[in-house]
Amino acid sequence: MQRFNGVVKPFREARPAWKVLRVLGSMLGLPGFNFESIDEVRARLLPDETALAAKLGNATNVAISSIAAPAHRFERVADVPIYFADPLVRRAPSLQVTADARPPRARMNAITLQQIGISEGATLKVRQGRGEAVLTAIMDAAVPAGVVRIAAAHASTCGLEGLSGPIIVEPL
Numbered sequence: 530m531q532r533f534n535g536v537v538k539p540f541r542e543a544r545p546a547w548k549v550l551r552v553l554g555s556m557l558g559l560p561g562f563n564f565e566s567i568d569e570v571r572a573r574l575l576p577d578e579t580a581l582a583a584k585l586g587n588a589t590n591v592a593i594s595s596i597a598a599p600a601h602r603f604e605r606v607a608d609v610p611i612y613f614a615d616p617l618v619r620r621a622p623s624l625q626v627t628a629d630a631r632p633p634r635a636r637m638n639a640i641t642l643q644q645i646g647i648s649e650g651a652t653l654k655v656r657q658g659r660g661e662a663v664l665t666a667i668m669d670a671a672v673p674a675g676v677v678r679i680a681a682a683h684a685s686t687c688g689l690e691g692l693s694g695p696i697i698v699e700p701l
Contacts, residue, residue: 604696607678611681634665635677646700649666664685
């Protein structure tokens with residue numbers, strides 16, 4: 530439950546929703562619409578405010594189990610490079626020869642490279658959902674362990690399903 534005060538005057542004849550409902554209920558002759566303040570409405574809806582805290586707990590009595598992941602399963606994080614997404618820019622020959630237009634690579638840190646058992650420059654297969662891509666591995670210290678950064682919106686990676694989520698990486 531949140532309480533706050535307005536910081537600007539309402540636009541023209543605007544009224545809080547509880548006041549509009551109160552007037553409608555009164556006009557229709559319905560019982561229980563005789564509130565004079567928002568505090569009265571709150572007291573009617575939630576007589577004991579401490580009961581609200583009990584309803585908002587995160588406790589669960591369901592057992593949480595983890596599913597064993599297959600070997601070489603990592604998380605994909607994708608970006609959309611500036612010259613991949615826009616249809617006009619994608620077809621501009623001069624822009625497609627810049628560094629920003631290079632084909633996507635699988636960027637990962639040294640720990641992830643070691644877990645897969647490959648070195649920088651190796652070719653690997655990445656599977657996500659029903660799609661797959663063949664990419665070159667690049668060492669990037671800015672990518673966290675267990676994560677592979679793969680650009681989206683490119684013909685070579687468009688088969689991968691989603692911009693993030695679990696992927697399987699296999700050396701070729």
